[in-house]
Amino acid sequence: NAGVMQNPRHLVRRRGQEARLRCSPMKGHSHVYWYRQLPEEGLKFMVYLQKENIIDESGMPKERFSAEFPKEGPSILRIQQVVRGDSAAYFCASSARGGRRTYEQYFGPGTRLTVT
């Protein structure tokens, strides 16, 4: 049973370019989350999606960041016009259930984004 898959594992972008991070949830999971981990810090929630729906985007920066989870295919976190401060590890997680209880989230290996 494959776990959460993320690609690429490492991504280097120059300032002003776009970064696209992909996440395929565990088989049978329909809830996807994105978190960002800055160096030497804990993870910060960014967004929670279900298929074709954004459920909670309270942690997303207002500009340049967007996320989607289409009916077919992986979830995508898109960062436009990257800046050095976007350099971080971006983790995707998935869970089998949602609703009013917080269920265990299984994390992918992360994408390390470096902006030069």
Next chain:
Amino acid sequence: AQKVTQAQTEISVVEKEDVTLDCVYETRDTTYYLFWYKQPPSGELVFLIRRNSFDEQNEISGRYSWNFQKSTSSFNFTITASQVVDSAVYFCALGTGFQKLVFGTGTRLLVSP
């Protein structure tokens, strides 16, 4: 507001020592969930445990044990007879309904042979 504090930034022990990682949380919700994750040097996060606020029983899984005390808002994690493979960063996290986890800043555990 929800908050998780892991006051221990780094702990160093020698193999076979017992070690306790502290976690203190803040929330006004009466229903909440607590988690521990392990982040080894390879970088991925590994789920260790989930507890809900209504279940204060301590839990033991092999060399791992967890002590949940609502009176002190703590959810501490003990590794018995530590091993080098336990070296990692350990994160405590809080969920207060729905699916947003609030993480502490992590405790780096170094186990030397």
